[in-house]
Amino acid sequence: MSDLLAAVVLGIIEGITEFLPISSTGHLLIAEYWLGARSDLFNIAIQAGAILAVTLIYRERLWHLATHLSQREDRDYAAKLSLAFAITAVLGLVVSKAGFKLPTTVTPIAWALLVGGVWMIAAEWFAQRRPDRTTITWTVAALVGLAQVVAGMLPGTSRSAATIFVAMLAGTSNRAAATEFAFLVGIPTMFAASGYELVKTLRGNGAANEDWTALGVAFAVSTVTAFVAVKWLLGYIRTHRFTPFAVYRIALGIALLLGLPAGA
Structure with missing residues (x-):
């Protein structure tokens, strides 16, 4: 597979997932296991494309929050977003300074996909037996911030899954409300993380020999794909459960565990 085609495939995967x-x-x-590893700058770029897409989707909501801080409800919501982000930023920096490294083999990811899928089914089952509640409490905000850190340390967990289901279990049982808060707090979190990694990469001369054409194409593909995927998801969850995603995770995790060579 050519580098440009591989970049397109990786951009699509990032945008969807x-x-x-x-x-x-x-x-x-998992994709890089077969397509070959990409540079840190490339991975930062495609993630930035996905974040940009979600920012565009929520642009009106973000503008409303920014221009209506005089209203108690909006000021309270913005403060809870800030709390979740602050917890993630502080703990994430601690983890980074401690020298934590992500696993590079597929086996732990397969287990995280499998266990996470089972957990999603159980979490939604419990959440749906509570009264429908759209309120974001301070406890929900704090736990969402913590969930982002845990998800960042365990590839295969999924930041969105961890934050959405923690919110639902902690009291925001409404899927749409939990998802909106998880996505909104993910915007500054992921921009900050991408910016931090970008500075480290550029300082370490990580941009040397970069294929800028492939990187630009992957960024554009990721942005467009993420925009379509998230718009679809936001409509889907209004009337459907997350169960199909959980089943997919379980099936993929099992398939990987059965199909991977030892030590992969």
């Missing part, structure tokens, strides 16, 4: 509850990092590591 970044905000769907199936783990973008896990899918990209």
Whole structure:
């Protein structure tokens, strides 16, 4: 496969999986197992494309929050977003400074996909037996911030799945409300993480010998694909459960565990 075609494939994978509850990092590591590893700058670029797409989707909501802070409800919501982001930023920096490294083999990702799928089914079952509630509490905000850190340390977990289902179990049982908060707090979190990694990469001369054409194409593909995927997801969850995503995760995890060579 040519480098340009591989870049397109990886851009599509990132765009589809970044905000769907199936783990973008896990899918990209699995894809790179067969397509070959890409540079850190490339991975930052395609993630930035997905974040840009979600920012565009939520642009009116973000503008409303920014221009209506005088209203108590909007000020309270923005403060809870800030709390979740702050928890993620502080703990994420601690983890990074501690020298934590993501696993590079597929086996732990397969287990995370499998266990995470089972957990999603159980979490939604429990959440749906509670009264429908759209309120975001301070506890929900704090736990969402913590969930982002845990998901970042365990490829295959899925940041969106971890945050959405933690919110649902912690009291925001409404799928749409939990998803919106998870996605909104993910925007500054992922922009900050991407920016941090970009600075480290450029300081380490990580841009040397980069294929800028492939990187640009992958960024554009990721942006467009993520926009379509998230718009579809937001409509889907209004009337459907997350169960199909959980089943997919379980099936993929089992398939990987059965099909991978030892030590992969």
